[in-house]
Amino acid sequence: MRSVSLMKWIVGAAVVAAGTAVWAQEVVQATVDPEVPAADATHVAVLAGENEVPPVTTTGTGMAWIAFDPATNLVAWTVEFEGLTGDATGAHFHGPAEPGANAGVAISLVAAGAPVSSPLQGTATLTAAQAAEFTAGQWYVNIHTAANAGGEIRGQVVAAEAAAADAGGAGDADAMAALMAAGQPLYDRNCGACHGNAGQGGNGVTLAGFSALADARAVIAQIVYGGTFMPAFPQLTRPEIAAIATYVRNAFGNSFGIVTEADVAPIK
Numbered sequence: 354m355r356s357v358s359l360m361k362w363i364v365g366a367a368v369v370a371a372g373t374a375v376w377a378q379e380v381v382q383a384t385v386d387p388e389v390p391a392a393d394a395t396h397v398a399v400l401a402g403e404n405e406v407p408p409v410t411t412t413g414t415g416m417a418w419i420a421f422d423p424a425t426n427l428v429a430w431t432v433e434f435e436g437l438t439g440d441a442t443g444a445h446f447h448g449p450a451e452p453g454a455n456a457g458v459a460i461s462l463v464a465a466g467a468p469v470s471s472p473l474q475g476t477a478t479l480t481a482a483q484a485a486e487f488t489a490g491q492w493y494v495n496i497h498t499a500a501n502a503g504g505e506i507r508g509q510v511v512a513a514e515a516a517a518a519d520a521g522g523a524g525d526a527d528a529m530a531a532l533m534a535a536g537q538p539l540y541d542r543n544c545g546a547c548h549g550n551a552g553q554g555g556n557g558v559t560l561a562g563f564s565a566l567a568d569a570r571a572v573i574a575q576i577v578y579g580g581t582f583m584p585a586f587p588q589l590t591r592p593e594i595a596a597i598a599t600y601v602r603n604a605f606g607n608s609f610g611i612v613t614e615a616d617v618a619p620i621k
């Protein structure tokens with residue numbers, strides 16, 4: 354059982370698009386890391402400059418793991434980012450807006466007085482109107498810098514597929530066979546040097562019999578974003594990631610089920 358320690362700051366008046374300061378919403382800064390482990394996320398947002406309106410050219414990338422409880426409207430987040438043109442100057446949920454449109458600030462991701470540094474971790478309780486926008490996919494996460502005051506990286510908040518649960522079933526035998534056949538050469542080329550072509554490990558963890566592979570979303574995120582020592586694989590496409598994730602979950606004596614392109618889509 355991890356210990357949780359919370360500190361509270363009140364976020365000061367924030368300005369909505371219309372220019373009127375209308376609310377002061379409490380954001381609770383969490384000091385536990387991560388506040389939202391990948392496996393607990395009900396929603397995710399993948400942040401990139403190309404999602405800004407208009408698009409921004411940057412090496413910055415980010416990922417938001419969000420847990421929303423419809424019973425209490427409590428939203429919790431862990432937002433990681435890197436590669437920005439400079440220090441982040443602000444980070445918020447914005448809405449309501451679809452991808453391709455801009456909207457004002459809904460809630461800060463940073464409590465007043467807390468640093469705008471990765472990872473951002475916190476919780477807030479949404480109003481009923483905010484919760485309706487949030488669950489309708491009308492919110493996005495936006496991180497601002499001095500060079501890009503309107504936002505440098507952005508990502509729409511989308512529901513995380515219950516990939517791990519879905520993928521745990523027997524699945525379709527033909528789809529499994531196709532994904533395994535596509536996955537093996539991709540794995541051998543991209544992953545085998547560290548994890549071993551038989552999943553036996555070496556420079557990476559042993560994947561044969563590795564129980565953490567049960568969490569499909571965590572496996573996908575590990576490939577997309579890398580780990581502490583493991584590189585990211587931004588060059589792999591969605592179908593390639595689905596094939597590799599399926600392969601590592603079902604080769605080497607493992608049996609964790611299929612990962613489809615639809616499972617990868619919320620993350621990449």
Ligand code: HEC
Pocket residue numbers: 540543544545546547548556557558565566571572575576579580581582583584586597598601
């Ligand atoms: C340069 C070496 C290297 C390469 C290449 C590499 N990994 Fe890793 N991998 C690691 C290391 C080291 C870890 C241990 C933890 C970490 O760094 O995040 C790891 C951890 C993992 C984990 C476990 C994450 C967890 O839940 O703890 C998975 C799954 C994984 N790698 C899959 C892959 C796949 C799939 C590929 C190929 C697309 C790959 N790795 C390529 C080194 C590598």
